[in-house]
């Protein structure tokens with residue numbers, strides 16, 4: 001059974017995203033951070049999709065997001081290539 005409202009889910013998601021961003025920032029192998037959003041995302045989400053430096057990565061979900069099912073994007077690490 002799932003009594004979670006959309007707001008509760010969005011809050012949980014925001015918490016997870018903040019945690020994942022913090023982990024990526026701490027990882028020295030992560031060079032840049034990409035924001036990936038689904039193709040059916042709202043205009044606000046599509047606007048923020050892209051590649052960011054660790055310092056400039058935006059908090060997710062973005063302010064003003066109007067995705068019908070809540071924010072569905074995520075962070076993706078761009079790793080520093082390490083040669084053996």
Ligand SMILES: [Zn+2]
Pocket residue numbers: 041042043044045064065066067070071
């Ligand atoms: Zn959105």
